[in-house]
Amino acid sequence: xxxxxxxxxxxxxxxxxxxxxxxxxxxxxxxxxxxxxxxxxxxxxxxxxxxxxxxxxxxxxxxxxxxxxxxxxxxxxxxxxxxxxxxxxxxxxxxxxxxxxxxxxxxxxxxxxxxxxxxxxxxxxxxxxxxxxxxxxxxxxxxxxxxxxxxxxxxxxxxxxxxxxxxxxxxxxxxxxxxxxxxxxxxxxxxxxxxxxxxxxxxxxxxxxxxxxxxxxxxxxxxxxxxxxxxxxxxxxxxxxxxxxxxxxxxxxxxxxxxxxxxxxxxxxxxxxxxxxxxxxxxxxxxxxxxxxxxxxxxxxxxxxxxxxxxxxxxxxxxxxxxxxxxxxxxxxxxxxxxxxxxxxxxxxxxxxxxxxxxxxxxxxxxxxxxxxxxxxxxxxxxxxxxxxxxxxxxxxxxxxxxxxxxxxxxxxxxxxxxxxxxxxxxxxxxxxxxxxxxxxxxxxxxxxxxxxxxxxxxxxxxxxxxxxxxxxxxxxxxxxx
Numbered sequence: 001x002x003x004x005x006x007x008x009x010x011x012x013x014x015x016x017x018x019x020x021x022x023x024x025x026x027x028x029x030x031x032x033x034x035x036x037x038x039x040x041x042x043x044x045x046x047x048x049x050x051x052x053x054x055x056x057x058x059x060x061x062x063x064x065x066x067x068x069x070x071x072x073x074x075x076x077x078x079x080x081x082x083x084x085x086x087x088x089x090x091x092x093x094x095x096x097x098x099x100x101x102x103x104x105x106x107x108x109x110x111x112x113x114x115x116x117x118x119x120x121x122x123x124x125x126x127x128x129x130x131x132x133x134x135x136x137x138x139x140x141x142x143x144x145x146x147x148x149x150x151x152x153x154x155x156x157x158x159x160x161x162x163x164x165x166x167x168x169x170x171x172x173x174x175x176x177x178x179x180x181x182x183x184x185x186x187x188x189x190x191x192x193x194x195x196x197x198x199x200x201x202x203x204x205x206x207x208x209x210x211x212x213x214x215x216x217x218x219x220x221x222x223x224x225x226x227x228x229x230x231x232x233x234x235x236x237x238x239x240x241x242x243x244x245x246x247x248x249x250x251x252x253x254x255x256x257x258x259x260x261x262x263x264x265x266x267x268x269x270x271x272x273x274x275x276x277x278x279x280x281x282x283x284x285x286x287x288x289x290x291x292x293x294x295x296x297x298x299x300x301x302x303x304x305x306x307x308x309x310x311x312x313x314x315x316x317x318x319x320x321x322x323x324x325x326x327x328x329x330x331x332x333x334x335x336x337x338x339x340x341x342x343x344x345x346x347x348x349x350x351x352x353x354x355x356x357x358x359x360x361x362x363x364x365x366x367x368x369x370x371x372x373x374x375x376x377x378x379x380x381x382x383x384x385x386x387x388x389x390x391x392x393x394x395x396x397x398x399x400x401x402x403x404x405x406x407x408x409x410x411x412x413x414x415x416x417x418x419x420x421x422x423x424x425x426x427x428x429x430x431x432x433x434x435x436x437x438x439x440x441x442x443x444x445x446x447x448x449x450x451x452x453x454x455x456x457x458x459x460x461x462x463x464x465x466x467x468x469x470x471x472x473x474x475x476x477x478x479x480x481x482x
Contacts, residue, residue, distance in 0.1 A: 001026050002083060002161045002192055007047050007062030009040075011376060017043045019216040020062070025161060025192045030183055034200045034221055035213035036408045037380035041196045042088055044213065045163045048194070050079035066161065081110060084159035088166045088196075088379045088406065090143075090150035091325055099125070099133045099141075099149055106157035124152040127185075129178045140253050143170040143324040143402065144278025151179070161192040166379070168202050169405040170324065172277045172434055173474035180206050198380075198408055241268045242301075243397055243428040244289055249298030251284055258284040260452040261298070266397075266428045271419060273439040273460065274432045275475065276449030282432045283324060285449070286399050289430065291315040302397070317346055320395035320422075324402050324432075326382035327375070335361075335377070336370040338385060342393045357392045364388040364414055380406030387418055398422050398429040404438065416442060436475055440464065448475075 003024040053060040128148040168176040210221040242265035251259040287293040291307040332338040364384040446463040448456040
């Protein structure tokens with residue numbers, strides 16, 4: 001049994017994150033843990049794996065034990081052989097430059113014999129259905145591919161207990177389905193598993209228990225009442241004037257063609273979802289449209305002007321990019337400095353801009369964190385800060401890469417309200433997402449990518465219907481009749 005009793009923790013110079021929290025995970029069971037953003041779920045995971053207090057400083061009290069042995073009496077390498085953690089940000093735990101080396105890293109440090117080591121690497125990548133990644137560079141992987149590699153690397157170490165923090169957040173539907181199968185198989189082999197998830201519906205079918213961390217207690221989960229989607233789309237119609245247009249663009253990472261001959265446009269007042277399997281080129285296309293990558297062929301136009309001929313500041317003033325990893329766009333030492341960074345950068349009128357900065361920080365439920373270091377926030381809070389800060393300069397084109405990762409119900413409503421705010425001003429939004437329900441309920445169009453190309457383009461109902469015909473039911477399941 002992996003057990004925490006009366007665990008409390010505060011990060012250095014911070015208020016308590018956990019207060020006398022208790023939880024137990026038996027071998028051969030899957031426990032699903034949900035809770036609001038910032039409730040302490042990831043901190044609890046670090047306590048259960050010995051990162052707290054062995055590695056991360058702060059004020060810790062309580063008792064954590066694995067199979068009856070207190071983690072206090074174990075070295076961190078001894079704990080790692082028993083309990084493995086797949087972190088919320090998979091990029092943060094990648095240590096090597098090649099996938100095969102990454103998956104081998106843990107067992108190699110445990111002095112596993114070379115022939116067995118090679119077999120573990122192969123089996124672990126097969127378990128997450130990506131043996132094709134074996135020789136790829138880790139820094140060239142998509143977010144979803146990094147997540148699968150992180151899971152494979154933990155499986156290769158053969159732990160008795162596995163903790164996964166938002167393991168499906170960046171995965172495409174087929175990847176999520178495969179992870180469900182992997183977890184069920186590991187459970188049948190006697191492994192104890194704790195999955196931390198906001199979208200608990202993705203893994204609920206394989207969970208023995210669903211718990212919620214709320215008000216400093218872990219209790220059985222009670223579903224919230226059904227809410228309506230935030231905002232009203234009925235009075236906001238696209239006006240057929242393209243805000244951004246790409247003509248026959250292509251882009252390669254070395255020999256690998258990431259985007260191939262894509263021609264698309266997004267009209268003013270239009271919300272477009274961009275879906276596709278991990279590694280299909282979605283993020284690369286987003287970066288090309290933002291002017292952050294230059295196409296090898298073709299051209300991108302912003303308001304009918306070639307992006308390559310516009311000053312970078314002019315492109316940045318009109319666009320707002322939210323990266324898949326929130327850590328990649330945090331620059332300041334406090335939340336408030338981060339929130340107001342664009343005021344000087346874009347020369348905004350100070351009084352009005354400060355008023356907007358305060359309004360968006362309140363909407364993001366981050367007002368009480370304004371003096372904190374942004375890196376001390378939870379993953380979901382960092383993402384809301386990313387979005388909140390870029391809205392201060394009122395961009396016209398929103399380019400969001402998986403904005404719902406790490407968001408609870410209120411966080412999702414905030415993201416949707418921000419999108420509607422831009423649309424109501426005549427702007428546009430292109431949202432990379434694996435969330436089929438959001439796409440069907442909220443978007444005007446759906447683009448589906450496959451191997452660097454736009455395979456399908458139409459209304460969400462049209463594209464979902466075509467995906468069903470193509471046998472891609474993993475993208476359609478759970479959205480009802482479309």
